[in-house]
Amino acid sequence: MSTFTAKMNITGSAAIVIPGNFTTSIALLNASCQDWLGTELDKKLDAEPIDREYAKKSAEKPAATAKRVKLNSDVRDGYMQFRDVTPEAEKQLVKATFDLTTPLGLRNLFDSALRKQAIPVEFRAFYNDCLEFVKQGNSRLGLAKMFKCWTATGFGLWAHLSPAFGMQIHLDYCRLLQANGLPWVPVKSGHLIYKPPSGSKLDVHHDGIPTRTMLANLEAHSSWMSWARAYGVQSLAHIEGGHDGDGSTFVVATESPRHQLAAMRLIKDLEVVAAFSNEPAENKRMTQQWLDADGGPYFVPGLVAILPAINAILTPKGYPAMYVKDISPSTPGSPFIAMWALGAWHGSKANTARRISLTLPSGPMVIAEIVKLEKRMMALAVVAASNADIQEAIYDGNAQFPGGSPDEVRRSAEIYVDDHKTPLSDGLTHKNPQYAGDRIRHPEGVVADRPRGPFQPLAPTIAEARHFLRAAAMPAPW
Numbered sequence: 001m002s003t004f005t006a007k008m009n010i011t012g013s014a015a016i017v018i019p020g021n022f023t024t025s026i027a028l029l030n031a032s033c034q035d036w037l038g039t040e041l042d043k044k045l046d047a048e049p050i051d052r053e054y055a056k057k058s059a060e061k062p063a064a065t066a067k068r069v070k071l072n073s074d075v076r077d078g079y080m081q082f083r084d085v086t087p088e089a090e091k092q093l094v095k096a097t098f099d100l101t102t103p104l105g106l107r108n109l110f111d112s113a114l115r116k117q118a119i120p121v122e123f124r125a126f127y128n129d130c131l132e133f134v135k136q137g138n139s140r141l142g143l144a145k146m147f148k149c150w151t152a153t154g155f156g157l158w159a160h161l162s163p164a165f166g167m168q169i170h171l172d173y174c175r176l177l178q179a180n181g182l183p184w185v186p187v188k189s190g191h192l193i194y195k196p197p198s199g200s201k202l203d204v205h206h207d208g209i210p211t212r213t214m215l216a217n218l219e220a221h222s223s224w225m226s227w228a229r230a231y232g233v234q235s236l237a238h239i240e241g242g243h244d245g246d247g248s249t250f251v252v253a254t255e256s257p258r259h260q261l262a263a264m265r266l267i268k269d270l271e272v273v274a275a276f277s278n279e280p281a282e283n284k285r286m287t288q289q290w291l292d293a294d295g296g297p298y299f300v301p302g303l304v305a306i307l308p309a310i311n312a313i314l315t316p317k318g319y320p321a322m323y324v325k326d327i328s329p330s331t332p333g334s335p336f337i338a339m340w341a342l343g344a345w346h347g348s349k350a351n352t353a354r355r356i357s358l359t360l361p362s363g364p365m366v367i368a369e370i371v372k373l374e375k376r377m378m379a380l381a382v383v384a385a386s387n388a389d390i391q392e393a394i395y396d397g398n399a400q401f402p403g404g405s406p407d408e409v410r411r412s413a414e415i416y417v418d419d420h421k422t423p424l425s426d427g428l429t430h431k432n433p434q435y436a437g438d439r440i441r442h443p444e445g446v447v448a449d450r451p452r453g454p455f456q457p458l459a460p461t462i463a464e465a466r467h468f469l470r471a472a473a474m475p476a477p478w
Contacts, residue, residue, distance in 0.1 A: 004180050004339075005225050008233075011253035012224040012260075013340040015329040016176065018169060022239050022335060025165035026356065028457050029194075033100040035454035037109070037134060041095070044130040044138075045082070049075045052140065071125065078126025086123060094119060094127065103197075106354060109135065110152065110196040147432040153202050153348075154195035154355065155429035160436035162189035162380070164460040166358040167468040169237050173337055173360045175478055181229055183476035186468075187369045188361040188424055189377055193236065195247055195348075195355040202348040204252060205299040207234060207426065209343045211291050215268065218261035224341045227257045232342040237358040238328075239335050247351025248326040249338040252303060259319050260345065263310050267300065272309045275302045296426040303345065361425070370473055375400070375416060377465050382413035384440040384459035393462045410445050 007014035051072040054060045060068075082091070097118040099105035108114045109131065119127045133140060137148030137156065149156040170190050177184045206214065209231065221227040241247050254260045267275045268291060276286035290298055304324060311321045326349075327338035337360070340346050363369075378400040382390060390406035393399040401412035417437050423430040441453035453459075460468070471478070 002180055004176065008225045008228060008339070008341065009223045010255075011251055011325050012227075012257075012344040013251040013253070013325065013327045013338070013346075015327050016337045016339070017329050017331050018172075018237060018239075018335040018337060020168075020335070022165060025163070025458075026240060027101075029163070029192075029356065030101040032455040032457055033106075037098065037100055038095070039452075039454055040134040040138060041098075041130060044133055045127075049079050049126065049129070051076075071129075074125035075129050076126075078123035078129075082123040082126055086120075090120070098131065103354075107197045111198050143428065146428050147435055150194070150196065151429075152196065152198070152200040154193040154199060154357070155427075157439060158192040158194050159425075159429040160433055161192050161439050161455055161458065162377075162460070163192060163358070163458040164464050165239075165458075166190045166192075166237065166360075167460060167464065169337070169358060170360050170362070171468065171471050173235060173237070174362050174472075174476070176337075177233065177362065178477040180225075182233065183364065184232075184362040185365045185370070185474075185476055186361065186373065186472040187363045187366070188373060189380075190237075190359045190361060193355075193357040193359065195241070195351050195357075197352065197354050199247060199351040199355065201350040203299050203301040204303040204345050204347040205297040206343050206345055207296045207298070208232070210294050210296075211264070211298050214343050215261065215264055218257040218264075218343075221257040223256055224344070227343070228341045232363060233339050234342050234344075234346075235337055235339040235360045235362075237335070237337045237360055239356045239358065241351060241353050241355030242336075242338065242357060243326075243328045243332060245326055245349055246353055247349060247355035248328055249340075249348050250324050250326050250346060251340050252307070252345040253323050253325040254344075255320055257341075257343075259314075259322070260343075262314055262317075262319060263322060266310055266313060267303075271313065272306050275300050275306055277302070300345070365476065373472070374469050376420065377460070377469060378462070379413040379416040380436060380440060381460050381462045381465040382410055383417065383437040383445060384442055384453065384456050385410075385462050386442055387444045389462055398462065398466055406444075414445075414450065 004014050004016065052068050054068065097105060098109050100109065108118050115131060116124055116128055135150055136142060137145035139145040139149070143149065143151070146156055147160065170186050174184050174186060221230065236249055242249060266272045267287065270284065270287065273280070274283060276290065277283040290300065307322055315321055327340060329336045382401060387406035390399060390409050394409060399409045401409050401416065403409035403412050414437060418434050421432070421434045424433055437453070438451055439453045439455045440459040441450060442456055443452050446452050
């Protein structure tokens with residue numbers, strides 16, 4: 001039995017250290033983040049503020065009205081102060097406090113108290129409003145533009161950003177799976193998850209398989225590796241952070257699929273309370289929703305709190321106590337891959353330091369899926385490429401998209417991305433994949449309504465994409 005199989009069978013999870021140095025890749029990511037913030041912030045600082053309006057159907061409470069009106073006034077006064085009075089040198093000093101190539105600048109942006117302290121009181125309301133607007137995807141409505149924002153859980157714009165430095169990790173991960181009886185290949189491009197400092201926790205949930213399907217099928221598997229060979233493995237490559245409780249991915253450790261099944265039945269039958277809410281009627285309603293949903297993630301937000309109650313029922317029946325187990329290696333600070341059986345309960349802890357991670361979506365080879373992966377990856381590589389690189393691909397017969405010139409090939413690739421709007425995975429963060437090109441577009445491809453992509457330096461080249469796809473398309477095992 002391999003070390004990987006043994007670890008998976010103990011708790012349904014494993015951690016494997018990744019070799020390599022990612023210093024250059026992280027530096028490119030830092031610089032691209034700063035390019036994104038600087039570009040969007042400059043546009044917002046130059047624009048006259050628009051007052052907040054109350055848009056709900058119910059009447060606004062007087063205290064809320066007064067607060068909103070005052071904030072509108074403070075923002076407008078700050079705008080006038082910043083535009084007409086503040087010296088350019090002071091503007092640049094304030095902007096430098098949010099330099100995302102530095103740990104302090106990153107923390108200033110995401111810690112609301114530090115952010116406000118860093119801005120002079122004379123235009124604090126205005127500048128803070130601009131930063132919040134950019135961070136929320138050029139929106140004041142929180143997650144309304146999820147595909148453009150940067151959330152405290154590390155999602156948002158990152159779900160459509162697949163960096164070149166993740167491709168070799170993805171291939172090596174598939175080799176590991178193949179060596180352990182899972183003949184898997186990449187089925188989608190991996191994407192970034194970037195949890196900023198002071199990032200939020202991600203509640204316990206399972207993915208990929210409806211709850212009722214889990215309840216029907218877990219019984220047939222006595223070990224997590226048996227289940228994984230039938231249904232799969234999920235994974236994250238933690239390039240920076242994710243160790244020892246600070247932003248760690250964790251599982252709710254169970255000895256087998258049958259152990260998790262026993263706990264799920266307790267929740268289904270309401271034998272334990274407050275899995276979803278402390279209010280009984282609401283808890284019952286949300287339990288039914290969890291059972292009936294056919295798209296994930298399938299959250300059980302109160303699970304950690306009710307583990308003692310679950311254990312009190314199950315341990316007398318011979319099950320060991322369930323507990324929260326961080327998926328991290330014994331080697332401190334090393335990049336690593338955290339893996340857990342698809343369907344196993346998992347989540348991530350809040351983080352103090354940032355955590356930079358990559359998804360590694362893999363599965364059995366399905367020709368139709370490989371074709372979709374190839375078309376999308378090549379389309380985005382063309383969007384991110386210079387005219388010279390596209391011309392070279394045309395000469396070599398590797399341009400993938402029709403056209404006799406770089407402009408024509410680029411236009412064909414852009415149209416392909418535009419036309420494919422089906423989310424690549426469950427969850428709000430994966431909606432609107434057609435906007436992925438806006439993150440990585442080469443300056444030579446900028447036209448009306450197609451802006452330059454600040455994360456273009458991270459994107460795979462056409463040659464890198466083709467190399468990855470050739471390897472990914474080989475029948476397993478490699």
